Amino acid sequence: DTEVTQTPKHLVMGMTNKKSLKCEQHMGHRAMYWYKQKAKKPPELMFVYSYEKLSINESVPSRFSPECPNSSLLNLHLHALQPEDSALYLCASSQSQGFLRESYTFGSGTRLTVV
């Protein structure tokens, strides 16, 4: 299995809802990432889990809450989002965080719309 699987592929939620995005990989990678991508813009890093330890981009609002139940799973919990949070949310993984040469394996993303 050489894929990063993200579910759901599309999500529409209201500003008072609570929802979660899920990301899964079975490549034995020990680092996983959440990115946010607005239309026609590059991905922006939100969170990094390396060996199940979290690193936070401090500009990310607290209404986004990551969780790493185990080394294969990464969740992003969403609560009280704003319309400007509508974006494509990409998950990625890599063998480790430490090798510059290493590329990431990306999922196909969750298209989130906040209404």
Add this chain to the structure above:
Amino acid sequence: AQTVTQSQPEMSVQEAETVTLSCTYDTSESDYYLFWYKQPPSRQMILVIRQEAYKQQNATENRFSVNFQKAAKSFSLKISDSQLGDAAMYFCAYRSANTGNQFYFGTGTSLTVIP
């Protein structure tokens, strides 16, 4: 801070022709990697090619090659014999130990392939 600039928001190429996408970057570091990622409508980011700053020889991957000019801080991507499946958003990315091993992405170039 490192910056990555892609000055061509959109490019087009005739099928079977050659196209070059430009990328410049700003850094004071000597050890880093440069990457080109492709993001087709399927939304998944896919590695196209990578280059280590210490290697003078330009990287090639089948129809894809780079022109790496370290002194000029330029890293262009050449796509030969363009195919319809090459149509995508292309992101140039920089990565070094001083960026916490994270990627800095350029703003992207949208490539259209004309049949």
